[in-house]
Amino acid sequence: MLPEISRSIVKNSLVLALFAAVTVAIVAITQQSTESRIIEAERAAQIRALGEILPAHSYDNALLDNVIYLNEPLLGHRADTPAYLATLAGQPAAVILQANAPDGYSGTISLLIGIMADGTLSGVRAIHHKETPGLGDRIELAKSPWIKSFDGKSINNPNQRGWAVKKDQGDFDQFAGATITPRAVVTAVHKALQYFDQHHAELFAQLNTAQVKP
């Protein structure tokens, strides 16, 4: 009796081990053969997202190779967050900051904010949020052109008072049924402009260190 049980245990363990090895091998082969393709796809998606924010002719460097990392409370960062430096013929052209609005209706809203060297906004995109579908999600360009109302604005245009939604006597529209979401986005963009206003010199000073990297 006993030897029979132990024989079946051994046999079954071997079968299991064999299948574990085979399945791991299959996954490993697939992973190996798709790895470069996946990195490429990720990069392409990132380049597309960044390219939407800056006009194509305004910079001529590879944004993904000119990354600096910021951990800045004014931008709502809680960890090192990438920012991208754009140059045209070697001169500072623009910066793309990633900022978090912590006070969205349901959690943090992550934004990509493109600011030209002269301090005007070239574009803003919501890259991650959990706002209500149909109400707060109109901060996505796919749902509504609202996010484009930031284009061309700067820290003094509109003035301090104007950097708020209309309900708070500001210049920016809110959505019917959703005020908290646009309020959070407007505040976060305004803070990003304040940050840029105070720090643009040191941001672009890091251009050289960022460029050294291959």
Next chain:
Amino acid sequence: MSTSFREITINGLWKNNPGLVQLLGLCPLLGTSNSTVNALGLGIATALVLICSNAAVSLIRNTVTNAVRLPVFVMIIAALTTCIELLMQAFTYELFQILGIFIPLITTNCIILGRAEAFAAKNSMLSASYDGLMMGIGFSLVLVAIGATRELLGTGMLFTNMHLLFGSMAEHWQIVVFENYKGFLLAILPPGAFLVLGLLIALKNWIDQLYAQHTANTVTVNAPAVSRRVRVTGVVD
């Protein structure tokens, strides 16, 4: 035990449809059916896993003992799902990002283990693969029907963002059915999935009933009025 291909087709697409009759895999069915492109993307991924896992399970059905059968099936299914996930990440990156957690969740989709147990473990590789294909198509059809209905009711449009799946040639497939549509939020939100699925099941039962009446009138056969839920787990012996 062998089942004819005709029977497998009818079972997968209608009589024992995984979405409408077996009601298996409801989590992805409800979670990703808020637009046609999401529904079709997950449907195709599930069908691919289903075909491959049925074929693999059928291939090894005589070499694996009952004691370790289930862990082996689960390992095969998990490996196949991971491969599909990697391939989607490589070739349809944006869709992969939208479907997110639902792709790895294919592993836990009961349809796949259900078909492995109930069908593939007892049938030849050819009919098992065909069963996987038919069950996959049946599941995808239901998924796409719910996705299209919810998209239409929720946004007034159809086939938005199909380029995520079919590349740039599908850029202009979007159809605006209702101009200046205000949107019907309930259809897009999770309750809409339950409501549409319920209506679809009702529709299927109604058609079955009509068909049964029709055949009862012409031939005096006592067909069941509604389709019964077919047992999907194998008999343990």
